[in-house]
Amino acid sequence: MAAKLQLTDVTVRYGSGAGALTAVDGVSLTVPSGGTVGLVGESGCGKSTIARAVVALVPVASGTITLDGVDHTDVRKRRTREFRRRVQMVFQDPYASLNPRITIGGMLVEILAHIRKLRRAECRKEALRLLDLVGLPASALDRYPHQFSGGQRQRAAIARALAVEPELVIYDEVTSALDVSVQGAILNLLRQLQSELRLSYVFISHDLATVRYMSDTVSVMYLGRVVENVATDELFDHPEHPYTRALMASLPRLGGRRRPVPLKGDLPDPRKPPSGCRFHTRCPVGPKFNPERTVCIERDPQKSAAGKSHNAACHFADAAEDAPGEHVASMPAPAPLGRRKGT
Ligand code: ADP
Ligand code: MG
Numbered sequence: 001m002a003a004k005l006q007l008t009d010v011t012v013r014y015g016s017g018a019g020a021l022t023a024v025d026g027v028s029l030t031v032p033s034g035g036t037v038g039l040v041g042e043s044g045c046g047k048s049t050i051a052r053a054v055v056a057l058v059p060v061a062s063g064t065i066t067l068d069g070v071d072h073t074d075v076r077k078r079r080t081r082e083f084r085r086r087v088q089m090v091f092q093d094p095y096a097s098l099n100p101r102i103t104i105g106g107m108l109v110e111i112l113a114h115i116r117k118l119r120r121a122e123c124r125k126e127a128l129r130l131l132d133l134v135g136l137p138a139s140a141l142d143r144y145p146h147q148f149s150g151g152q153r154q155r156a157a158i159a160r161a162l163a164v165e166p167e168l169v170i171y172d173e174v175t176s177a178l179d180v181s182v183q184g185a186i187l188n189l190l191r192q193l194q195s196e197l198r199l200s201y202v203f204i205s206h207d208l209a210t211v212r213y214m215s216d217t218v219s220v221m222y223l224g225r226v227v228e229n230v231a232t233d234e235l236f237d238h239p240e241h242p243y244t245r246a247l248m249a250s251l252p253r254l255g256g257r258r259r260p261v262p263l264k265g266d267l268p269d270p271r272k273p274p275s276g277c278r279f280h281t282r283c284p285v286g287p288k289f290n291p292e293r294t295v296c297i298e299r300d301p302q303k304s305a306a307g308k309s310h311n312a313a314c315h316f317a318d319a320a321e322d323a324p325g326e327h328v329a330s331m332p333a334p335a336p337l338g339r340r341k342g343t
Contacts, residue, residue, distance in 0.1 A: 003069070004168050004200035005031040005054070005087075010063035012046070012053050021271050023049040025224040026063070026302065029202075031168065033068075036194065036201040038215030038232065040208055040247070044267055045221040047204045051170045054078070054202070055089050067168075085115060088166040092173035094157035098145040104131070104156045105141030111163045130159045135189060151182035155189070162193070170202040175210060187213055208247055212236055220244045223270055223278040225302060230311040241312035242285050277301050277315065285316050 012024040024046040031037045039047045052058045054065065056078035064073045067086065072078050078087075091097060099107060108127040112118045118126060124141075131140050134155040145153055154174060161169055171190065175183040187210060194201060203214040211218055211232075218235050220228040220243065228241040239245045246263040265282045268274055280286045280296040287293045295315050302313040 002033050003030045004033040004035075004067065005029070005202070006064075006066045006069075007050070007054070008064045008066075010050070010053060010065065011061045012049050012058055013061045014049075014058075019271070022061075022273075023224055023270065024053065025273075027219075027221075027224075027226050028063075029219055029226070029229075031200050031202055032216070033200055034194070034198050035216045036203050036214055038211035038218040039202065039204045039221060040206065040211045040218060041221035042247075042263075042267060043206055044270065046224040047206075047221060048172055051089060051172050051202065051204060054170060055084075055087060081115075085164045086167045087170070088161035088164065088168070089170040089172065090154075090157050090161050090174050092176050094153040095145065097157050097160060098153065100145050103142050103144055104136075104148075104159070107156075107160060108141075108163050111160065115164050126163075130163055133162065133193065134159045135185075149182075150178050151186060154178065154186055158189070158193070162197070166199070168200040168202070170204070172204045173206070176205065176207065183210065190214065208250070220247070223268065223273050225278060225313065227279065227314070228312040234311075240317040241279075241314050242283050242316075243279050244312070246282075246284060277313075279314075 007027060007029040009026045009028055010024060011022060011026055014021045014023055027046070027050060029037055029039075029050070039050065041047060049058060053060050056075050059075050060073065064071060065078070066072060067083070072083060077083060098104075102110075105124075105127050108130055109120075109123040112123040112126050113120070116126075127141060128138055131138060136152060136155050136159065140148070140152070140156065145156065148156060174190075175186050178186065190201070190203075191214065193199060201214070203211060205211050215232045217230065218228075218232050219226045220235070220241060222243050228235065228239070228244045230240075235244065236248070239248055243263075249263065263282065268278070268281055274281050274297075276295070276297045276299050277283070277286065281288065283296065285293075286296045293316065299315065301315050
C-alpha cells in the first residue's frame with residue numbers, strides 16, 4: 001500500500017541555546033493510505049510535537065515530510081490551503097477547535113461555504129449529513145458547544161474535521177478526557193468513518209489499550225525517539241523493547257506471557273537526555289541491574305540497530321523478557337511484519 005504520509009528522520013526543537021529542547025529526535029513514520037499508525041508513550045515523549053510538526057504548528061529542524069510521495073518538508077507547503085484541507089487534526093479538548101459563540105451548524109456552514117465553496121442551500125444539507133455521519137441529531141445544528149456533553153462535543157469536532165473532506169486525520173488524545181463509557185463509542189465511530197471514507201489516521205494516545213484497538217501499526221516513543229515500531233498484533237504478542245514491555249505491565253492482561261517489571265522512576269530531563277540508550281536509567285534489563293552492560297550507556301541503540309532482525313532500538317531486545325541479571329546470548333528469529341487484518 002502506498003504511503004499517505006511519510007516522516008523521515010524528523011527532528012523538532014523548542015527554544016534555543018542552553019534552554020533548547022529536542023522534543024522529537026530523528027523520528028520516522030509511515031502512514032499507509034487507509035491505515036492507522038498509533039503513537040504511544042508517556043506524557044512528554046513528543047507525541048503531540050510530531051502532530052504539531054505535521055500540521056505546521058511547529059517548524060521541523062531536520063528530516064523530511066511527504067504526502068502521497070510529494071515533498072512537503074518546507075513549512076510553507078504545509079501552510080497552504082490545499083494541505084490544510086487534506087490533513088486535519090482533532091485534539092483532546094474540542095473547545096480548542098470549536099468557537100464557543102458559534103452554533104455547530106453555523107461553524108459547519110462557514111467551512112462548507114468558504115472551503116468547499118458550496119451554495120447556501122447545499123451547505124445546510126451537507127451540514128446535516130455530516131452531523132448524521134458522526135452520530136449527532138439534526139437539532140445539534142442550532143446548538144452551541146457548551147450545550148453538548150463531552151462526547152457530543154468531540155463528535156462535533158470530528159464533524160468539523162471531516163467537513164473539508166480530508167485524506168488524513170491526526171487524533172491527539174481525543175478520548176483521554178472522556179468517560180470510559182463514552183470512549184468506546186467514539187473509537188468505534190472513528191473506525192467506522194475510516195472504512196466508509198477511506199481515511200488515513202495517525203492515532204495518538206498515552207493509553208496502550210486504545211492505541212491497540214485503533215492501530216494497524218504502533219510506534220512506541222520514549223524521550224523524543226521511536227523505540228519500537230511494528231504491526232499492532234506483533235507488538236502485543238511479542239513486545240521486544242524493555243520500555244514497551246514495561247508499559248504493557250499496566251495493561252490488565254498479557255496473553256500467556258510473564259508479567260514484565262512495571263515502569264519505575266521519573267522521566268529524565270528532556271533537555272539533558274541520558275547518553276547511549278535514553279532508557280538506560282530506568283531499564284529493567286539495562287545497566288542499573290546489569291552493571292556489565294555498559295554498552296547501553298556508551299552506544300545509541302537507534303544508531304547501531306540498523307540491519308538487526310528486531311524492531312526495537314535496544315542492545316538487548318532479545319533479552320528483554322528475561323529476569324534482570326540473566327544474560328541471553330542467542331537472537332530470536334526475526335518477527336514477521338504483517339498488517340493487522342482489517343475489520
Ligand atoms: P506528549 O504529547 O507526548 O505528551 P509533547 O510533544 O507535548 O509530548 O512534549 C514533548 C516535550 O516538549 C516535553 O518535554 C514538553 O515539555 C516539551 N514542549 C512541548 N511544547 C513545548 C513548547 N511550546 N515549548 C517548549 N517545550 C515544549
Ligand atoms: Mg500530547
